[in-house]
Amino acid sequence: MQIRPLRIYIAFAILVIGYFFYATLNGVTYWEDKAERNTEYNGNRSHSGSGARFYHK
């Protein structure tokens, strides 16, 4: 195997696999489903109407 011409690719692959290790260990998704952080649900959603609401925390 001629490794030398591929040293940049090897370094890149090590970074990619290293980050995969970190992400798997910490439950990091490469892309997250649409989620809103620290909101207060106030009823302004597309299917919302006049239903009863409460402060959810």
Place this chain on the structure above:
Amino acid sequence: MATVNLLSFPTPEFADCPKCATSIKLHDPEGSEYCACPNCKSFLRFNRNTATVQKQLQPIAEKPILPLGAEGVLMGFPFKVIAYLEKKEKNTVYRWKEYLLYNYDKGHASLAEFNGHWNFIVGKNWEPDLENVSSTTTEATFRGTDYRIFNKYTPTTLALIGELDWDVLADQPKTYEYIAPPHIISKANGASGKSKAEYFLGEYIKPEVIADAFKIDPVFFPEKDGVGATQPSPHYIKFDTLARLTMLGIVLMLIIHWIITIFKPERELVNSDYNIVFDKGPATTDSSGSITWNMGTYEFKPFVTSSFEQPDHSSALEIEVGSNVDNNWLETTVVLVNETTNETWEVTKGVEYYHGYEGGESWSEGSRQESIILSEIPRGKYHLNVYSASGDPFQTSLHITVRSNITLWRNILLTIFVLVLYPIYNYYRMNSYEKKRWMNSDYSPFDND
């Protein structure tokens, strides 16, 4: 036959041309049976020290890069250049040059140059295994390697200078060339004095190596044109290694994943069915004066699940919502609430399932369950606030599952995708290179492309 089994080059001798009396220097006087007179271009044959004119030669078209008598060490063997030949394929315009090399121990070898690409070619005096080549019209096998047919032709000699041990002008064998870069197997059928096919083995050699061996300035060598038949592909070497490294990387990644799942197994934090109840809410009056409850979208009473623990330092959570909707939809907003920090993650997911029978065929679309993945959810105690709405006010069931440490296929697939991008690009370049190589052949495997 060339003189062999000597310890050094024999002392050159001189012979007179019977036509013009020019003194001709012979580097292998015992072995060379034919030579070209450098003055009158007569092709001479020596028989019992008597030279006779066989034929009149054409003058050479180009000055040889390697001069006659030049000595050098090539492939670890000392050689002397004893002849230069200009050849062509019969009935075509393709021309090439050959240099006959003489080694005092093993005999002749040759260097062939076409379009600036060089091959070092030897016969069975160098490679006795050539006796064992098996071939058909399309491929040959030598030492376990398959060679693919590249060219078929009949060579003719246009001009030459120097000395040889066979009548090259009468020699017009039907030649088959099979390649497995950087090697070539050449099969000569019907060579003069040979009753069966004779095989030769060639190997691509860089002009710089020849220049260095014979102490010649590389600038005198012709420029390379296109891709040589046996020129090794730099992309092939790279791709071969790349493919192995990439496979190794993917296996390593899967092992990492497998080990982590041993220490952080998937956990089911919530798996419950909930009864949902349509919440009429405050009534409104429409334009006709009728009392309605937000018709078309029916909201259900929100509820809070019981608490659950996410015990790992940090984890991806999958929240799955399901309902037995039937030709209808249900949308649920789930708010994940950390009971210690009040941090929240709010997601909305809808399920819809429709089916029917139309035109003699059953159909269905949608799904009764959907999932959402949340990233990096820290350790802690959580609950869910659930808000549902549906097109069906009589919907009664909602199923929620929450799992931690799930297999993140998106991460695995994206990592594999990133790792294989460069190998794919390299494969494309390797393919382009091979297409260029086979453009010079009538037997290209890319002809259908």
